Amino acid sequence: MNTISHATFSIEKKYPVSVAKVFAALSDPAKKKRWFGNAKSPLRFEMDFRVGGFERSSFAMPPEAPFPKGTMVHNETLYMDIVENVRIVFAYSMSINDHRMSASLGSFVLKASGKETVLVYTEQGSYFEESDGKDRRQEGWQVLLNSLGEELARG
Numbered sequence: 001m002n003t004i005s006h007a008t009f010s011i012e013k014k015y016p017v018s019v020a021k022v023f024a025a026l027s028d029p030a031k032k033k034r035w036f037g038n039a040k041s042p043l044r045f046e047m048d049f050r051v052g053g054f055e056r057s058s059f060a061m062p063p064e065a066p067f068p069k070g071t072m073v074h075n076e077t078l079y080m081d082i083v084e085n086v087r088i089v090f091a092y093s094m095s096i097n098d099h100r101m102s103a104s105l106g107s108f109v110l111k112a113s114g115k116e117t118v119l120v121y122t123e124q125g126s127y128f129e130e131s132d133g134k135d136r137r138q139e140g141w142q143v144l145l146n147s148l149g150e151e152l153a154r155g
Helices: 019-027 029-035 133-153
Strands: 004-015 042-047 054-060 072-083 087-096 099-113 116-128
Touching (some): 004 133, 019 099, 029 133, 116 133
Antiparallel strands (some): 004 116, 042 054, 054 072, 072 087, 087 099, 099 116
């Protein structure tokens, strides 16, 4: 049976750095490659950061992920809107091995708060049968945004 589950979630994170530094970690291919996905063993990471540009990545799920060891993740992203130091809006699809799991619209919104940056990530997803669903996807983005924080702490 074919089904689609629709869901929206938002995650707010605070980082003790400027908006410009957070935007750079989201937009610079070398920086993003370090924090996004399983950066220790990416099999593929390509990024053309501009409106109409793309991002493509493939990596093996880490051992702590709720999938069998060696499960491959593939992401295909299209950048829809970019306002430097303000927002990034993108559409992406995610596949596990050869199974397309979802198609989503995601956005990062950045706001200065004193010497900190408040980042709000929002995802509006269509999750297909045999997919991770909203709860696991939200957990995955929590992990990714924590990794972003580690990247920002590196300086």
